[in-house]
Amino acid sequence: MKLTLTELANQSFENGEELASELTVMLNEHIADYGDDFVQDMSHISQAAIYDGNILVDQVIFLKDNLYRCDYSYDWVIGWTCSGTQEAGRVKEKVRFMVNDNGECEFKFLTLSA
Structure with a gap:
């Protein structure tokens, strides 16, 4: 998945820990628009688990x-309709990405093949 950060496009920047802090802020400003692309398979929780929002970039590491x-x-949620109860939790994920000179971030999500 590719995401262009307009804040970096046509700008001079140096890769490193300082940019990582700036990327945390920039990605948080845009991640809600791309949340569905960041949400991974939650079958390890339950086949009934669904994405419940509140996506947040916790940290970017150089x-x-x-x-x-x-x-x-x-956040995730499971609505057990038979019993009228609900379970909820929070998933923590990690993804590597590269930042190109034009401000384009290319994310490499792990994909499992069947």
Whole structure:
């Protein structure tokens, strides 16, 4: 998945820990628009678990060169209709991404094949 951060487009920036802090703020400003792309398979919780919003970038960590890791989290919920009860929780995920010179972030989500 690719996401262009207009704040970085046509700007001079240096990759590193300082940019990682700025990326945390920038991604939080945009992540609600891309939340569905960031939500992963929740079958490890339950087949009935669904995304319940409140997605947040917790931290961006500089790894090397133009490679970063995005730690993020979001809420899930299970509505047990038979008993009228509900379970809820928060998922923590990580994804690596690269930042190109034009401000484009390319996220590499882990995909499992059947």
